[in-house]
Amino acid sequence: MPLSTDDPRTVAGYALRARLGGGGMGRVYLSFTPGRRAVAVKVVRGELADDPEFRRRFRREVDVAQRVQGFYTAPVLDADPDAPQPWLATAYVAGPTLQEAVAEHGPLPPPTVAHILAGCAEALASVHAAGLVHRDFKPGNVLLADDGPKVIDFGIARAADASTLTRSGAVVGTPAFMAPEQITGGTIGPAADVFALGLTAFHAATGHSAFGEGNAQALMYRIVNTEPDLDGCPAELRPLIGRCLVKEPAGRPSPAEITEAAGALVTGGPSDDGRWLPPAIATTMAGYHPPDELRPPPTTPAPAPTAPPAYAGPPTGPTAYAGPPTGPAPYGPTAAFDRSSPRGGVRWPPVAAAVAGVAVLAVAAFVVHSATSGDKSGGSADEGVGGGPSTTASSASPTKFGGGFTQEYSDVSFSLPSSGTPGASFGTHGPEVTTDGSESLVSDLQYLPEADPGFIRFYDSDQAAPVDGEPDGKACYEAVKRHPISGHVNYGDLKVGTRFCVLNPTEAQLAYICLTEKPSSGALTWKATGWQAPDE
Structure with a gap:
């Protein structure tokens, strides 16, 4: 989708080329790194940016999400949670969301669903290992790339959950894919993501919900109070999906157990050419790559000299200062983190960029700062626990507080x-x-x-x-x-x-x-x- 008059043209050095999509948390734009690699830049909407509690949690979630590493996840590439409008960037994934694929092509074959279960469970294990809980896992947050599913959007719901918007009664998350404990206000842990994975896999295999259709309140009531209807689910997938949908969190399998069980249902793994996908989807993958007209022009390398110049002796005088370089850098951020990862697909028509419903990636919460191997405080006597350095102030040391506390x-x-x-x-x-x-x-x-x-x-x-x-x-x-x-x-x-x-x-x-x-x-x-x- 072309940029509109109310869209920014740049974000922290990223030249924005098109709008990829948007949602309740903000808008997503296409940009490119200096090396011409496509990235998705998400800008948080103003109402959230103005909320101090959202900013506090968003800052922490950016920090921990940058540590999530996994083949089936899309980690954060660059971010500035302290900008006037917070933003983050991930690399662009060429492919549809699972939600789009099912809507356009119908239920997916069991081997493909098993690949999705195994890959997404491995992704969730990576997310949980970093101390995060996704909280909004659903078909719209799973991208189908050539080399397997990619889980995105892990955690922005966690930051929004503490904002004034939610404290005033707004619902964060997608009701049709919430776990019972998420709906009732219980403790939300990794098992909530497992429940959502089960609902997502059932949707991929059947095209509908295990708890029926209807308004959000009716769906949430059934999720909490009734058993899932697994009719229509392929027989080989039903036992595993049913275990994921147990009401009590402790009764659900771990992501590692899901990966093992789902892996037993398929032969081989996702390949780079999309062969894990059904042909009807695999043949559309090329259309999700950004068109050439949106890419920045390649830089022209300086010609290599044919022979080294002859030595002309020492300089006879000082070299004149030519002044600072003028003009902005051609493309991309001036100092982006080099944490490349797959991110976010839109199918591009031949002429104009058309939105294909890209799901927004953001970050999650819950960071664990583990004790380091060189822990100086484990016994702490040497480090001064209960007897540390004196708090006598040094007037020669200015601080951000400037003495005015x-x-x-x-x-x-x-x-x-x-x-x-x-x-x-x-x-x-x-x-x-x-x-x-x-x-x-x-x-x-x-x-x-x-x-x-x-x-x-x-x-x-x-x-x-x-x-x-x-x-x-x-x-x-x-x-x-x-x-x-x-x-x-x-x-x-x-x-x-x-x-x-x-x-x-x-x-x-x-x-x-x-x-x-x-x-x-x-x-x-x-x-x-x-x-x-x-x-x-």
Whole structure:
């Protein structure tokens, strides 16, 4: 689709060539890297960009999504979550979505569905290994490429789930592909993605839903309260799909089990020429490559010299300065991350670019910062847990806070229970505690009491430091910058009176926390004082 008058022409150095599609989270555009590789650039819509909580989660999800690596996923290539309108870029995948393929060609043969099950389960395993849950897995978020299915859009629903839009009652996700626990407000973990994978595979094999049709409320009621109707599902696929659709999350197979079971139903694997797809789809794949008229012209390399120039002796005078280069770089970003990956297909007509319903890729949440092998704080006595560097301020060190701290709360008590995976984040109104395991993985402070041994860790260990003394914003900031903790802190090394300073990733919120109670039950009680950076 050609760009309209309200579409931007560039995003952070990416020259936009066409609009690929859009949805509730933003619009997607076609661009190219300096090496003429196609990329999809997604720009978040303004209402979400204006929401501070969305930005906070989106920033973290970009960070963790860049770590997702898997053949059947489309990781993030480049992003700027702090731009006036946040954006991200992925490489472009030439191929239709599963939703489009089924709508145009009907149900897919069982071997193709088995390939989709196996590949998508492997992709979800990669996503889950990074601490993410997709939350919006559906046929529109599976691209059918020549070399196999590609899972996209893992996680933007997670950021939107915390925005003011959803807090005001909007629904995030696609009701027809939600798990029961997602609908009822329960804990959403990897098993929710398995349920959605089962519904997606059933749709691919039959062309309809296992819970019938109708409005969103009726569908969600049936998903929670009735059993799936698997009539019409091929016999070889029915047992595996049925296991994925068990109501209780614990009863569903893991992605690894799905990959193994589905792999047994097919011979060989996806090839680079699309032979895993039925012929009716495989013959259309060439039409999803961007047309030449949308590509930037190739750069002309400088001609190679035929012979080295003769040495003319030392220079007789200084070389005149020719001034800085003029004009913008020809195409693409000036400093993009080189994390190339497949992304997003549109079928292009011979003359104009026509939208083929590209699903939007974004990022997900839930990052796990594991303790490093060189953990200096595992025993922590040398690192100063409960006896770290002094918080005496150095007036010679300017900080982003500039000495002008705005205290937002003081000595607010909070507790982390001794079960599950609780966490606490430090915002403008004080500590916010969660006991949702997936939520806690993006908390500023995380507690893993059931590990052996139990320990605490921080979302970013480079933004936390053990300290002594009373709360002091400027000294707290400087301690973090000069003596960041490395890794985690074992439960046994935590003493009443242990203190930390924690700076969030945007460096807009700073917290001083002190352990006040450590009962034998394993719970941890803290008190927190927090500051906000002044406006710049």
